[in-house]
Amino acid sequence: MTSDQKTRLHEIVTTGNLHRANDANFAHSIGARVPGSVRIYGVPQSIVDIVPQYRGFDYIIVGNDLLIVDPSTLQIVYI
Numbered sequence: 001m002t003s004d005q006k007t008r009l010h011e012i013v014t015t016g017n018l019h020r021a022n023d024a025n026f027a028h029s030i031g032a033r034v035p036g037s038v039r040i041y042g043v044p045q046s047i048v049d050i051v052p053q054y055r056g057f058d059y060i061i062v063g064n065d066l067l068i069v070d071p072s073t074l075q076i077v078y079i
Contacts, residue, residue, distance in 0.1 A: 001051065008050045013066045016046065024062040033074045034060065040069050054078070 012018070019041045026035050034040060040058040047066075048055045057077070058069040068078035 005050050009047065009066060010064075012046055012050075013061055013064060018044065018059075018061050020061045028062055028065060028067065028076070028079060030076055030079060032076050034067070034069050034076065036074070040071075040074075043068065 019039070021038055024038070026032065026038065038060060040060045043054045043057045043059050047059070054068050056071070058071045060067050060069065065079055067076050069075065070077050
């Protein structure tokens, strides 16, 4: 991912109206699984416009971290 893409994603995460996790008692690392009790959401078009390869993935924001989640495995694929 380019620095421009990272900057644009950061802006969306910090200023956008995206879903955030209230209870984030799980590992926040690539490959970790998000528990089924945590609600995750489809990646919005604003993120897909920046990073098209995440179309069809899910996400949740924990603090200021955007977690991209593979919906079939619930594994975190990007932070």
